[in-house]
Amino acid sequence: MVEQPESGALAASLAELKAYLRIETGAQDAVLAGLLRSAAALCEQFIGQWLIARAARETVAGDGGWQRLSARPVAAIETVEAVDADGVAEMLPIDAYAIDIDAAGDGWVRSTRAGDGRRLAVRYQAGLAAELNGLPEALRQGIVRLAAEHFVARGGESAPPAVVSALWRPFRRMRLA
Incomplete structure (x- = not known):
């Protein structure tokens, strides 16, 4: 079992997500930051690697x-x-x-x-990078797109966009048992 402190660093910036969603106010910042953390955790699970060191x-x-x-x-x-x-x-x-x-x-x-x-x-x-600017652009873009999809769906059911897994798949590392 690996013990690790919570990573305070986001794998994609709040500004990137707000620009993608065309949000100009700060009213939704806490929700958006939570969605970015959730999307980054899903990315780490999918690719089998830690993003931020x-x-x-x-x-x-x-x-x-x-x-x-x-x-x-x-x-x-x-x-x-x-x-x-x-x-x-x-x-x-x-x-x-x-x-x-x-x-x-x-x-x-x-x-x-x-x-x-x-x-x-x-x-x-x-971790793959010391901070978010060191991450490959495809990983960051997938995180932003997934967080945006979750924000837009809010409570409704929707499948993650296929483009997200397409962006992440080249970085996927799996171990055979």
């Missing part, structure tokens, strides 16, 4: 085998701690673990001192 903490097995981190793309692995059965964490020396970030952005970690029954707590950074 943020910190994560994940606990994995310390059995000596390589363990893949859940969030991706991983930008940096910051710390690795050993956690005993009572939940007490101890910072590991550099020679007690190995880390890797592969070309696909998957983060990997393993204990080099397997057999002590401890798990590894890993702190790392993951």
Whole structure:
């Protein structure tokens, strides 16, 4: 399970959405910001990657085998701690673990001192871009279009526009079980 703080950064700007909807007042800003956050979360689920870089903490097995981190793309692995059965964490020396970030952005970690029954707590950074202007335009446009569709539908039922999945599909990464 990956623990992560809520990301305060929007993946598309409120100004972009308001321009798309031709809204000039600030009366709907809170609703629109919520729709942008919701659309960004749906985008992350669809493409299997975090959009805006943020910190994560994940606990994995310390059995000596390589363990893949859940969030991706991983930008940096910051710390690795050993956690005993009572939940007490101890910072590991550099020679007690190995880390890797592969070309696909998957983060990997393993204990080099397997057999002590401890798990590894890993702190790392993951995300496609540091901020919204670093995201590919197709992802941002899909988020804006989906948020706009939800705003226009307000309470009514409507299917998301097919163009949104067409914009996001090239960035989709799936894992086979």
